[in-house]
Amino acid sequence: MPEISGSTGRTPETHVIDFRAAEQLLNARDPRGAVKLLDGVIAAHPENTAARLLRARAFFAAAQLRPAELEFTIVLEREPDNAFAHFALARTYERQGRDEQAVRHFRLAAALDPNPQYRRAARFDA
Secondary structure: OOOOEHHHOEOHHHHHHHHHHHHHHHHOOOHHHHHHHHHHHHHHOOOOHHHHHHHHHHHHHOOOHHHHHHHHHHHHHHOOOOHHHHHHHHHHHHHOOOHHHHHHHHHHHHHHOOOHHHHHHHOOOO
16 A cells, blocks of 8 residues: 555655646646645655756746745755756846856856856856
């Protein structure tokens, strides 16, 4: 019999289903729906970095920049070499008009991964 999480009656399998559904909602441009699903996943599994990264992306897509910043920061505390998280945090800072912090994270992303998009954003030539 599957293990039940708390009083919600949710199983680990249900959380995986919610995570996958949240990915689909985000791809379908429903970031708020994705956040709602991910809230439960993260409440049950706060250590799940993939869920936090997906929720950060959903917050960003919903223009909820402070929660996005917080989630990207948590991801980077756990995975400081995550180039995508640095890039996405930089975009979050950029949208908030915090250009100095944005450039720092764009450059970290480009240093970690030579992705052309990261390198362009890093503005090493400027």
